[in-house]
Amino acid sequence: MKKKILISDIAKDLGVSVTTVSFILNGKAKEKRISDGLTKRVLDHVQKVGYKPNELAKSLRTGKTKIIGLVIEDISNPFFANIARLIEAKAYSQGYRIIYCSTDNQPDKTIELIQLFRDRHVDGYIITPSEGVRDTIESLLNSQLPLVLFDRYIPGLECNYVVSDNMRGAYDATAHLAQQGYKRIALVTLYSSQTQMRDRMNGYMRAIDTYKLQPYVKKVNLGDEEQATVNDFQSFLEDQQPDAVFFATNYLAITGLKAIQQHHMPFPAVVSYDDHTLFKLFAPTITAVSQPIEAIADELINILLNQLDGRVKAPKQVVLPSELIIRESSQVQISSTAS
Amino acid sequence: MKKKILISDIAKDLGVSVTTVSFILNGKAKEKRISDGLTKRVLDHVQKVGYKPNELAKSLRTGKTKIIGLVIEDISNPFFANIARLIEAKAYSQGYRIIYCSTDNQPDKTIELIQLFRDRHVDGYIITPSEGVRDTIESLLNSQLPLVLFDRYIPGLECNYVVSDNMRGAYDATAHLAQQGYKRIALVTLYSSQTQMRDRMNGYMRAIDTYKLQPYVKKVNLGDEEQATVNDFQSFLEDQQPDAVFFATNYLAITGLKAIQQHHMPFPAVVSYDDHTLFKLFAPTITAVSQPIEAIADELINILLNQLDGRVKAPKQVVLPSELIIRESSQVQISSTAS
């Protein structure tokens, strides 16, 4: 069961040179005009003795690792986990593996992780950039490393990315609430000037303008303890008495729902950016802006693979539409506590 | 920005030998009696020019990759994603990276993935074994590779594992339902003879015996399309008219809840094995058997690190208690459709 067979062993076994074996193993038999008979003989023997080339040596020699580095905000967030899952499947079918780390959206950690992947010579990068990593990304770009950002991008940086149409999604969500007759529509978002948050804010504001409403914005810290955030929400709800709340991410929505339920306050209308498996099971079911997860994953991996194949392309920047899935939580009229 | 600096470059720069530099870089300065002055000089210079050793070459040379292979059923399942998250953090702090793949619980894929990791010379393995992978695991064991299984184990195989006390958890859940006065308590589980499923079944049956009830068991296929499973559930519910249902996994519970809601049937009592962030927000809130995720992750990584450190240990088999979190869904008395 020892895996000690070397390419030289199999060359010796068959009385041929390692070069020949190497060529055959790397599919260059035809190109190098090696006879079909020999090719088959080698392949059969390799199969029989179960020889597996040492990928490490291969990588050292070729500079290719066949590994993609996935630098993601948080793998335990269903949105990211689902994307990771889809990317993994695609990558796998192309012979690439995934190595990943979660950044918690902390710049230091993100920078360190990217460096780590770089030390490990991953072939390509898929990254959700946190704030303050522009230099690091630029350095990757300068080194011509295949790279694609997602969920958010870095303004002004010529770079592949795949994001959803956050502005439009947020506009649609807010407009929908306005059309339902809600007057005090609040936005709950993060302290963050990343593009996805900024765009959701802008979409919200545009709808507020369109419908001539007043904005009510609550910002919270991503890192805070959940119960603190819950309390924070509750005082916001009490102070501002919104009759509808648009949450800028699904974990904000979840925390918000906790706040609402724990306090047994009148249930405001609710819309979440990002859907969640269970939102359709809630009572009431939760209206959500659903990002096209599959399309995002597809674009990501395609862009990256194209780069990896050396088809050097101009930066590709993809903005995919989100879909507003209207459920009960934005239609219940029981709670118009509007002034 | 080119990262082309070699260890020989820095040796040359400083007029010392590569050995010296290598020793210093690997923390063997003291051991090799290299002067503090020189050590500092080297370290400073390395810092200054930003030299990073090529990890690939290092790995090829030492046989260590500092990578842990995580072979998991499905990274998009919150239970696994959360464990992955915790493992990642621990591993990271010890200088290990994670490389992962999802198996969908398919034997072929699992075997292939393990082989892949092996080719890549990962230093250790954390695996949720699917059925039919005994030989592969044994081969890993024979090769003395650090390895720990979790969520389920392979009966009769002397091997590290970390699981929760599935039997007890299932017993507690079922007993709780019985104590609440439910008479027709159904178990919804998978077609699977893996240990975790088998033990949950056994726990259920023991409670059924204890309380002298009749068992009602529904098995479904993991791979089926969700809507098919939903329909399947519905006919089961109609046929058997259980007044309580114990779901053997949280995704079964979620699918089950969909079935119940879509059909607007009387809401039976519900308990889920595995908790879920949103279960406490449901109406009714969902009673669940909660696995000690942090403890599981801790044990996993500790066992693995101990092995990686060469502290060869006798196989360690850890069974952690689960906790029954009683919420509304197992107490609502509105729907005792008991015969």
Place this chain on the structure above:
DNA sequence: CTGAAAGCGCTAACAG
């Protein structure tokens, strides 16, 4: 078609 041989960059005997 095939073989010899030069590395990829680093570690660690071994010999000063």
Place this chain on the structure above:
DNA sequence: CTGTTAGCGCTTTCAG
């Protein structure tokens, strides 16, 4: 304390 050097296992010129 330090330098020389032999590989780790594989790919890939460059000559046959």
